[in-house]
Amino acid sequence: MSSPRPAPLTGIKVLDLTRVLAGPWCTQNLADLGAEVIKIERPGSGDDTRGWGPPYLKDPQGVDTSEAAYYSCANRNKLSVALDIASPRGAELVRQLALQCDILVENFKVGGLKKYGLDYESIKAINPALIYCSITGFGQTGPYASRPGYDFMIQGMGGLMSITGERDDLPGGGPQKAGVAVADLMTGMYATVGIMAALHERGRSGLGQHVDMALLDCQVAMLANQNLNYLTSGVSPQRAGNAHQNLVPYQVFAAADGHLIVAVGNDTQFRAYCGVIGRAGLADDVRFSTNSNRVINRETLVPLLTEAMKLQARDYWLEALERAGVPAGPINTIEQVYNNPQVKAREMLRHLPHPLAGKAPVGASPLKLSESPVEYRHAAPLLGEHTEQVLSGWLGLPPEEIQTLLGRER
Structure with a gap:
C-alpha cells in the first residue's frame, strides 16, 4: 500500500x-x-x-x-x-x-x-x-x-x-x-x-x-430553510421546541423510561413508523397520509403519536425503528457521545x-x-x-x- x-x-x-x-x-x-x-x-x-x-x-x-x-x-x-x-x-x-x-x-x-x-x-x-x-x-x-x-x-x-x-x-x-x-x-x-x-x-x-x-x-x-419559510410566505417562523417546521413527525418523544428522537423524512418512513408503534391506520388517514397534510394537522396527529410512544421503553423503540428503517436516535450526553461505537x-x-x-x-x-x-x-x-x-x-x-x-x- x-x-x-x-x-x-x-x-x-x-x-x-x-x-x-x-x-x-x-x-x-x-x-x-x-x-x-x-x-x-x-x-x-x-x-x-x-x-x-x-x-x-x-x-x-x-x-x-x-x-x-x-x-x-x-x-x-x-x-x-x-x-x-x-x-x-x-x-x-x-x-x-x-x-x-x-x-x-x-x-x-x-x-x-x-x-x-x-x-x-x-x-x-x-x-x-x-x-x-x-x-x-x-x-x-x-x-x-x-x-x-x-x-x-x-x-x-x-x-x-x-x-x-x-x-x-x-x-x-x-x-x-x-x-x-x-x-x-x-x-x-x-x-x-x-x-x-x-x-x-x-x-x-x-x-x-x-x-x-x-x-x-x-x-x-x-438560517437556510427558515429563511425561505419566511421569504416565500411573508410569515416569520416561530419557536417550535424540538419539532421541525416543515416535517412531521420530526421531534423528541417521551418513551416509558426516557426520550428519543424520531426523524421521519418522507411518507414511506411514516407508514413504517406507524406500523412499528401499532398505529398503522394513521398512515391511511387522509389527514396524515402526506407530509404536507401532517404539517397542516400537526396539532391533531402529534398527541396520538405521543400516547403511543409512552407504551414502550426508549431502547425498545430505537431497536424496532432501526429494523424498520425509520430514522431515530437517543439524546446522548457528551460522555455518551465519546463512548459511542460509531x-x-x-x-x-x-x-x-x-x-x-x-x-x-x-x-x-x-x-x-x-x-x-x-x-x-x-x-x-x-x-x-x-x-x-x-x-x-x-x-x-x-x-x-x-x-x-x-x-x-x-
Missing part, C-alpha cells in the same frame, strides 16, 4: 492574528489540512480564551495546568509567537512575516490594524499575492461596521434565537441560544471556504484578495503531545481525505512557545536580538 500524499495545504503559510473562536476555528482548519500557521499573541496574556477556565488541561499528576480547555479546542497544530503589534518593532516583524505568507487571517475591529500598518491595503502593497481574511461582527461595510460583535448577541440579532427554544405558550418557552457558539463556528467554516476559494483563484491570477467575513452575514445565511470507529477523539499535560485530548477534525489526510502534529501551543524558532527560522534574526526582544516582550 502506498504512503499517503502530503496534506492538501502542505507548503502554505498562514499568519494568524485572531483570537477567541471564529478566527481560530478557521485557522485550525487550515492547520489541520497541512498549512504552517503562525499564531501571533499578545505577550503576557495571549489569546483571550487562555483564561476562559476552568476546566484546564491537567498534567500527568492530575494537577491543573495554565492551559484552558476552551483555548485548546481551536488552536492545535499552530505555532505561537508572542509579539506586541502595538510596538513599532513588533508591527515590523509581523509585516516581515506577512511577506512570507500566503494567507493572513485577522479579527480586529474594522480599521483597528491600520495604525500598525497591518491592514489589508498596507499588506497588499508589500505582498499582492497574499489572501487577507478579516472576520468581524458586521463586516467591513454598512452602518454597523464599527460595532463589536459577539456570538450570543449575533444569535439573537440574526434570528436564530427567535426559532430556537420551546414554544412561548409551553413551560420553559422563550428565546434560547444554541449550546455552542454556532455563529462563531459557522463564520470560521465559511471563512475557511472563502480562503480556499481565493487560494484556488490565485492559481489563475497570481493575485490575492480581501475576504470580508461577518458573523451577522453568516448567521443570516445559515464515534470511536471514526476516531473523533485524538490525543496529541503537550509540553505541560504530556498529552492533550482533542475533538478530531471531521474531514476524512483518503489520500492526503488531515494532520495531527501537536496540541495547542503554550504562549510564545515558538517565538525563537519562528523569528530565527523565518526571519533570520540573530540570537542576541531575539533575546533582547523576548526580554522586552515579557
